[in-house]
Ligand SMILES: [Zn+2]
């Protein structure tokens with residue numbers, strides 16, 4: 001029986017805690033991590049301002065690194081510390097997030113797992129399997145998570161993983177001043193007819209900025225293939241009388 005996605009409350013396949021759209025978003029976020037970390041490394045040192053004479057004195061020498069950046073790319077614990085008073089500055093660093101979750105997931109993976117298509121997948125044996133095949137760099141860990149994401153989507157902690165990943169990516173984007181690319185689509189919305197369909201880089205669906213319409217890329221392509229020739233024919237019919245009047 002189909003279920004509800006625990007992140008967006010949309011329709012999820014049987015025995016899944018994440019819908020395909022939220023799985024897609026998590027995948028895009030995972031793929032974004034190495035690029036964001038590369039950007040962040042360039043921001044580790046504070047910008048050196050011009051030397052000032054006789055200015056306001058400092059009690060301490062300025063720190064040679066930016067702490068909010070070090071928080072994200074340095075060592076740390078895998079799970080966000082319970083922080084009822086908001087005293088903690090950072091959160092989970094990228095490396096600790098990836099390795100911590102990989103070890104947690106690996107301990108949970110059974111030796112044999114049936115995927116969403118019903119195919120039996122023989123996975124590595126239980127526990128001590130959270131090691132990427134291609135080294136232990138950030139990209140290797142990210143690839144490990146990409147492989148296991150379809151399994152994570154079937155586990156009760158899927159929404160927790162998704163939320164933590166979202167928090168991490170948003171912190172990285174804030175520090176790096178980056179935003180996911182949004183592209184305007186070249187067809188009217190099938191629901192409200194506005195020229196208001198947009199494609200977000202990290203979302204599966206093409207959505208309308210004026211109404212709740214959401215289309216998969218395939219639905220959009222089919223819609224565009226139907227509606228655009230009709231609009232072109234209409235524009236031509238309107239143009240012909242105008243040309244006759246002008247003649
Ligand atoms: Zn969802």
Ligand SMILES: [Zn+2]
Nearest residue numbers: 189192208211
């Ligand atoms: Zn619309």
